[in-house]
Amino acid sequence: MKQILSIVFVILTTITLQAQVVVIDPGHGYGATTSDNPDGRTATEIETSLDVGLRTRTLIQNSCSSWTVHMTRTTNLNSWISVNQRATMANNWGADRLLSIHCNAGGGTGTETFYCTYDDTTTAADIAFAQKIQNDMSTNGSWNNRRCVEDNSFLSYHLGVLRYSSATGCLNEIGFVDSSDATKLTNSTWRATFANSYFNSLKSNLGVTCSSSLPGSFTLTLTPECSGTTSQMRLNWTASAGATSYDIYRNGSLYASNITGTQFLNTYLITPGTSYSYYVKAKNTAGGTNNSNGTKTATAVACVPGAFTVSATATCSGSTSAINVTWTASANATSYDIYRNGNLYAQDVTGTSFLNTYLITAGTTYTYYLKAKNSAGTTNNSNGTRSVTATSCAAKISENNDNFITAGEPSFKAYPNPTSGLISVNLTNVNSSKVSFSVFDITGKKVYNAESSIKEKDFVTEINLDKLPSGTYILLVRLDNKEYSQKIVKQ
CATH class of the missing domain: 3.40.630.40 (Zn-dependent exopeptidases)
Structure with missing residues (x-):
């Protein structure tokens, strides 16, 4: 007793x-x-x-x-x-x-x-x-x-x-x-x-040691992202001591329950541009719960560039026949790829216009379409293909060695022409930070390509064609979204 x-x-x-x-x-x-x-x-x-x-x-x-x-x-x-x-x-x-x-x-x-x-x-x-x-x-x-x-x-x-x-x-x-x-x-x-x-x-x-009836504290992070063309929200959280599962709340309502692990991918009914709020409750076997460290809110991202339209107009660039391609801005696009006659012609173009002067023949019809690209690499085609016939321009490209070939502003001069291999290219009144040079043979095959950074309005560089066989070539200069060309004779 x-x-x-x-x-x-x-x-x-x-x-x-x-x-x-x-x-x-x-x-x-x-x-x-x-x-x-x-x-x-x-x-x-x-x-x-x-x-x-x-x-x-x-x-x-x-x-x-x-x-x-x-x-x-x-x-x-x-x-x-x-x-x-x-x-x-x-x-x-x-x-x-x-x-x-x-x-x-x-x-x-x-x-x-x-x-x-x-x-x-x-x-x-x-x-x-x-x-x-x-x-x-x-x-x-x-x-x-x-x-x-x-x-x-x-x-x-x-x-x-x-x-x-x-x-x-x-x-x-x-x-x-x-x-x-x-x-x-x-x-x-x-x-x-x-x-x-x-x-x-x-x-x-x-003198008391407390035993918690609740899961331990933890923190939640929320990241909006894309999976291909699907917008989704990724939830990650640190493990809660004593927790056996987690309940996820979206916009204040229970969305998913009894989740194990420490992450959840929400893809259902996610609309780009819409904000979503989440918090997580940790649960243990005793039924105790502990909320995550506050509610997290983020806006869903657009995973496909927005719709846009393209126009193509025949024009002249100085004495050169040209096609001016313009388009409306595509929401969420960071750059555009231009396709001519079904083939990729220009890549990673910024802005909403492109002047195509290379190998444009008066009376010939050309077709164009564009793909808008976002930072994730997802693309969206423009609204259909545009076809246009090039017009004849009053003057032809000069073959005089000493003349500037002017296509509006800026202008450039390539000399000597004809050349035995080394030519100098002089650009004037340049407002761009980068220039690219391409040389094509008479079949349209690219035989030379280079890029340079520009820090001043007047820019001079050299192009070495010494390894090319004798013949007639086209020098194509690209500044931003415009092209300028000149015929070059290699002796």
Whole structure:
């Protein structure tokens, strides 16, 4: 019988140690409006004390399932109550620990903690609790350690919330609202640090190891992307300790449940240009859940360049017959490929026009179509093929060695012509940053190609045709979306 009673005593003692009631008192609040401030406290104190208190409560609820945590206020407005009322609330809740959170004023720096042993049978417990709160807060908060003392030894009066409460308790002034301390008090990261310090102090002072009934914290990332022509949203998250599966919420509603692993690809009903919001809940076998670190929102990308139309017009480029190809801009396109007579003719063209002068014969019909390309390499054809017949231009390309061959602006001169192999190309009034040179034989075969960067309006370079057999060639110069050509005779 004695053995049974001993076992029962141990069980009851364990339950008592684990099942703690903690009351968090975030101090002074407002009345109905922020201008209704009975205690004349600053917004920094009222709002910081509440935020840190709520964060501390969340830590307890997420990690100590056997604890009960109460708060004397949970909002800033309509939350003013007297110190006597706060003490009464703690007594009615049967508080084991009472932590009153405040912020100081008066231009000092650092943190300080007060305890009250007036008419108290738990003097040692009050002092130990206050010292733990003070030491941890000064260390974790990197604060000046001002003092941890009996309230009336410094204030000349007892703090009502401590004097009239029967719980082991203390009042901590986190820092000063009217000194350099205020930078920390209003910083979200530091507020989280203060809450974590309170939480760990409570656990240590109570001598209790908490076991969480919830999965561990984790973070979510959201990335809009393309899979071929399909727009999709990729969710990745870090593993949650103790989680067995995850539920995914899209735009506030459950979208997918019992997902294992740490990623999810959402392709269904994704519309380019539309924003989607996601959050994830981790679940364990006990049914506990933990939300991811906030809701993530992103806009779905367009995976296919938008529709566009093409026009082709016969024109003259100086004395050269030419075809001017123009098109409307394709949404999401980064460049265009131009096809002439069914074959790729020019690649990665930017802008919305292209002047084709090479091997254009008056009276001959040419057909064109374009493909718009986006950064993912996905293409979209233009709206049909366009055909146009080249017109005859009044003048022919000059074969005089010393004449400029002008095709509007800019102009160029290639010399000597005829040449034994080496020719100089002189470009004037150039506004482009890059130029390409191509040489074709009379069959249209490209026999030479080069590119150069241009840093000045007048540009000179050399082309070596020494390895080409004697004959007639066409030199094609391309600046941006325009072409200029000249006949070259190789001796």
